[in-house]
Amino acid sequence: MPSLVSGEIQAKDAAESLSLNPIFSASGVKGKRVTALTKECDMSHLIESIIADKPDMDSSFSVLDxxxxxxxxxxxxxxxxxxxxxxxxxxxxxxxxxxxxxxxxxxxxxxxxxxxxxxxxxxxxxxxxxxxxxxxxxxxxxxxxxxxxxxxxxxxxxxxxxxxxxxxxxxxxxxxxxxxxxxxxxxxxxxxxxxxxxxxxxxxxxxxxxxxxxxxxxxxxxxxxxxxxxxxxxxxxxxxxxxxxxxxxxxxxxxxxxxxxxxxxxxxxxxxxxxxxxxxxxxxxxxxxxxxxxxxxxETAFTLVSRVIGKRVRGELREYWINDGVYGSISNIIYDHATIRCAPLRQKNLTCVDAKTYPTTVFGPTCDCIDIVLKDYQLPELQVNDWLVFPNMGAYTISSGTNFNGFTSAVKHVYLACSEQS
Structure with missing residues (x-):
């Protein structure tokens, strides 16, 4: 995965092609690892590498492009x-x-x-x-x-x-x-x-x-x-x-x-x-x-990634619990009237490879019944410890999360990437 670190340029050609100079040395960015996203190394590859590097990660995370x-x-x-x-x-x-x-x-x-x-x-x-x-x-x-x-x-x-x-x-x-x-x-x-x-x-x-x-x-x-x-x-x-x-x-x-x-x-x-x-x-x-x-x-600059922590099957209905929700980084449902979407991260070691989809409810981790992320949403079969990827999750997300119910459910880590733009 080509990465760039301020003061320690790796993947030099990628750095030049992305014209990173004005941002790369900015306060808040300088010294942090920025992953260059290309057709060969896209957002999914980056997310997979983050998870592989921290297999015991118990919180959701975001990627800022x-x-x-x-x-x-x-x-x-x-x-x-x-x-x-x-x-x-x-x-x-x-x-x-x-x-x-x-x-x-x-x-x-x-x-x-x-x-x-x-x-x-x-x-x-x-x-x-x-x-x-x-x-x-x-x-x-x-x-x-x-x-x-x-x-x-x-x-x-x-x-x-x-x-x-x-x-x-x-x-x-x-x-x-x-x-x-x-x-x-x-x-x-x-x-x-x-x-x-x-x-x-x-x-x-x-x-x-x-x-x-x-x-x-x-x-x-x-x-x-x-x-x-x-x-x-x-x-x-x-x-x-x-x-x-x-x-x-x-x-x-x-x-x-x-x-x-x-x-x-x-x-x-x-x-x-x-x-x-x-x-x-x-x-x-x-x-x-x-x-x-x-x-x-x-809105479109951030991608949220959340882990499946629970599952229930009722006939054709699939119900999953994830480690983020409307009291955390997905608070935009409540405070910003957001309509969100997601897709499973398909990794070699994940089980969600069935092409068939099921009517699905996705719950957040708290005990509040309003903590529902998605309802009547079509997803393939998932298992505990699979990951869901939510695009366009930058507006009124981490800014309005809480620790309700004792869950520190909002994003703790934001990883930096830089995609090639037209």
């Missing part, structure tokens, strides 16, 4: 050449991912002190962080002030009071509500100023001597209609104009939020964003446009 991350960044730059990505750390706080994204030019959306600490621990400048949580504790605002995180969001007069008291140098983005009807997670339920609240919020910041430097919104996550971006940008423009009418300092930042996916919807979103910015901000000199993509960079 840095090649996918690089390709996604290239695609973002192509589709959104004037929009700076601020990766939403909440989606997946893996340090190798964050370090790689930083090396590729991303900045970061942090929602808590802990997320800020993760980013800063990698040597990333606080100037590359937006504290994108409209409601922050006073202690966390004080922390942001001490480390130099000077850009944050707000949507209430009470937040202005806290910022004025504990971090008056912080510049604010006024978060407005603009939801897409198709979004599975409509963030406007919790955040975002209503149109009639905007004047008071602008005046409150002006009276407190806190600079409002721009506007942010988030149309929602998971199936959000990219067409909503046009309306949200138009709404943001009205806030810019209102601030100017009030004689406030000229706004310069437009934060178009997240909700982006790497599918065909990205093309639609890019088209809508470009057209709306041209229509509503075409004459706004010096405008800085940022976004907060999360799942876009993570």
């Amino acid at each position: 840095l090649g996918v991350v690089m390709e996604l960044m290239d695609k973002w730059v192509t589709k959104f050449p004037t929009v700076q990505p601020f990766y939403a750390v909440k989606c997946n706080p893996d340090i190798s991912l964050i370090g790689a994204l930083a090396a590729l030019g991303s900045s970061f959306d942090c929602a808590s002190k802990a997320e800020i600490q993760i980013v800063l621990s990698l040597g990333i400048s606080p100037d590359r962080i937006v504290y994108a949580n409209p409601c922050k504790s006073e202690s966390d605002i004080k922390y942001a002030a001490t480390v130099g995180v000077n850009l944050a969001t707000y949507d209430s007069v009470y937040e202005v009071d806290k910022v004025q008291k504990w971090h008056p140098k912080c510049e604010l983005l006024l978060r407005i509500k603009y939801d897409s009807e198709g979004a599975l997670a409509s963030l406007g339920v919790k955040y975002g100023a209503l149109p009639e609240e905007v004047p008071e919020l602008l005046k409150a910041a002006e009276a407190a001597g806190v600079n409002v430097t721009g506007v942010s919104f988030h149309i929602g996550s998971g199936g959000a209609d990219p067409l909503a971006l046009s309306g949200a940008i138009e709404a943001a423009k009205s806030v810019f104009e209102m601030a100017s009418h009030f004689g406030m300092s000229r706004m310069s930042i437009l934060d178009i939020g997240g909700g982006f996916t790497c599918g065909p919807e990205l093309d639609v979103a890019a088209t809508k964003v470009k057209a709306a910015i041209l229509a509503h901000f075409g004459d706004h000199q010096g405008l800085v446009v940022i976004a907060e993509p999360g799942r876009y960079f993570t």
